[in-house]
Amino acid sequence: MMNNLNYINGEWTGKNLQQSPVYNPSTGEVVSEVPKGGKQEAVQAVAAASDAFEGWADQTAYDRSKLLRKFFDLMIEHEDELAEIMTKEMGKPFKEAKGEVHYAANYLEWYAEEGKRIYGETIPTHVPNKRLQVWKKPIGVVAAITPWNFPAAMLTRKMGPALAAGCTVVIKPSSETPLTAIKLVELAEKAGFPKGVINIVTGSSREIGEVFLTDERVRKVTFTGSTEVGKKLMEQGASTVKKLSLELGGHAPIIIYNDADIEKAVNGTIASKFRNAGQTCVCGNRIYVQSDIYDEFVDAFADRTKQLQVGDGMKEGTDIGPLINEAGVEKVDEHVKNAVSNGGVVVAGGHRIGEKGNFYSPTVVKDVNPSMLIMNEETFGPVAPIQKFETEEEVIQLANDTPYGLAAYVFTESVSRGTKTIEKLDFGIVGWNDGAPSAVQAPFGGMKESGLGREGGHQGIDDFLEMQYVSIGI
Ligand code: NAP
16 A cells, blocks of 8 residues: 655655545546645755755765666556556556656656766866866755646656756645655655655645745756746746746647648647647647648548547556546537637537546547637647648748747658748747657757746756856966
């Protein structure tokens, strides 16, 4: 039986606090309970991380790497258990959850190695009696706030580089999905991280967040979640000039040109749109298809969509699980109804499924236009709106016409057209004939209101380091 408690300074705590239920979105049943922590617990966690910082930062990158590698091995050893916890609290199909466990573990492995490559610099001097250098230091205590849609990967994408750089961490997972995060911390404890290096507090996001953003001992907050909350955190962090990394919302366009390989475009769009029931920040949210192939694409895509199996993620053969909660279903339904009442035509799905659980049928709406809600907001559900376009200029303008700038997708067999289009797109990640571009070794993050900074790749460790310029008189 796992400890569904908080972990502060090497102790499992919070049994005596009020407990909050965690629900299974497929059944509505309570899966477990977690402590309803608040200000006091957040302060204790920050103090523990602050006390542990010096000792952790003083370890060599090689010693830290060994622990991260052990943590990675334990994740793989416990992959089924982790995936089952994730499916039960979040809903994604078990095989997809297992995929996330591997993706998440890979961040630990990658940064176990990358921590050994935190190089400084020497700079040619302008006078003979000086030597100029740039040193790199861990930034300090890092607070990580994570969302529910990738309960493991969004955490290890932060913990991996933070720990490898020599930072200590305090974690606040989403209240919808705290169990995967708690299990990960349990595995980290098993791997042997010293007490205070990793701490987790569940409970009131407002109270815990306020401590993280305003306590001077926290030197960096790394957040993945909605743009709305990200903006609040920026305001709150101003009083201590908090360093922030923000991985926020998206509204990804998928552009399909008339020279695209239709099969590739259908497969890529299915992968981008319906992974995690459409609840990913990089989900294709607006599909633009050039007029010559519009009907052919819509037919082929709708056919494939109708074949997707919706159900409990623990059931063999399920492609699409439930949405995270009732509010998620209502938002999706509102977007579909708004599109239909403004001229959109449903060619697959278009309705809730069943009385129990938060299931929505995989949906395709064609003939949408830019005035509809669905073309302006993150839907975060299994709905694919398709709009016809004529020219490159027109579609680039449509694609960029959003405050978001996270991911975009382009399907064309023409190198020249693909290159010219991508150069003009204001998005941090582009999949060219690829519906699933994320990779641990590549930088992930958005432009405009989709965030600040990058996670993953060799770039992802920079946000956890301070640069110190040292001028040495000799
Ligand atoms: P959310 O509502 O912004 O919540 C994210 C996290 O912030 C949760 O842990 C939440 O805790 C916490 N939180 C909420 N209000 C807070 C406050 N006032 N102060 C401090 N913390 C607060 O987002 P979500 O619904 O969990 O996740 C979906 C969003 O995340 C989508 O917009 C999606 O695009 C985005 N996302 C972005 C990326 C990326 O890499 N760019 C990746 C995944 C998801 P509680 O749950 O306890 O309220």
